[in-house]
Amino acid sequence: MDRIIFGDNQFFGINHMSEEKAQAQSERFKDINAIIKVIDTAYDCGIHAFMFNTHDRVAELCDHFRANPGKYSDLRLYPSMPYAHKYANAVNEKGMIGALNDFVFADRSAAQVLGTLARGAMSIVSQDMVKVMKLLVDAEMRMFKGLNVRAVFLQNIVTDLLLGLGAKTVFVEFANHIRSTYGVDAAFNSMNMPKLVNFLLDCDIENPIVCSSINKAGYFMNPDIESYEKLIETKPFRPMAMSILASGAVSPREAVEYVARQKNIKSIVFGASSKNHIEETKRMIDEYDKVA
């Protein structure tokens, strides 16, 4: 597990602080070279681990990494999938049933599937879903071929939806598939860390990697910050902290200090667009880790 992982939200017009900033970033990073420049800044500053969503632009980045093996010889990637907006757009184009037909039920019509459900043959549908899940994972992983992948994350919308449904089989099958096909651990993004960790442990997924918002402001921490702190202190899992700045509600120093003093937190994911911010955050994490 890398201590510092560089995130990619800023490259895709995602900003939890302001719509205008998100728009400006989206314009700036339209050019793939602008993204590469920021990645190189992080890499040169000693951050060699990156979390990437399976966005189409990331496929372009991966081509760039493969074309320059010498430059990125120590690159370590943490893909996060699926890039949900790809599927959301499909729903917009074709409707929920159309998208389900395309992505989940392949050549069977939704009516047939509903008929199967009505007959109570849940297991058939579940088996189909697991098969389709593996196909989707493999399709999303294709862009990372030949690169050094350290863990594969299930994106939080999907994780939390499956968690809400209590879909144990899918979690277990996902973890098994990632381990057997890619030789690394499955990992999970979630906005409900306490619920998810307990659930994964119940599924016998040992020492799971879970990435969630962890910040001093308690922002995006559900059900509450206290549950997170207790969980991190007591449960056998590998916590990864993201959104440590709480969209600007916490100062960088306080943000790093809060995360660094929780010794069980294995990794910190952060994103930034400027050289100063990248270097400053990296330096602060290193400083606090040295003291610890």
Add this chain to the structure above:
Amino acid sequence: MRHSSNRKRREEQRLPTKSKRRRTYYVYSKKDNSCNNFCDGNLSGTLHVNWSDVSYRKPAYKFELLGEKGKIVADLHAFKLFLNYGPQDNGYSKGWNNCYITDFARSVRFYLRGNEFTTQLDYFIDSIMGREDGKMCTFDDGLNADRVIEEIIKNNAERVN
């Protein structure tokens, strides 16, 4: 079109719907894109609903309300209030008064792509159980939102035909 009406319903749930009856007038609409002018007494405006514009990362919404004494701008990230005058007693001041999502967002027992869904569900349950007064968004408000949606769909159908 069924899915698109559901999406519009979701969009509309975020509207201020205190007025008893709102008339909407067709300006432009095509499939998932709808733009309507409306007026109700002294209130008038334009409502633009679109679920297919790929330049936006959805959900995205923005309201701008312009009044005699100032302006309110609300989006996913912040509520901003601009006052033309300096009120004496409510903590706001002349000019921009900004309140960011991190100042007022509350955690929920289960988060699924936004805390709004659980918040709304819990508020409904709490209102039934008598722990809340149920006045934050009433059935009247819901009905008004449905009427606006109905008019959007009607306008859309007229345009398509």
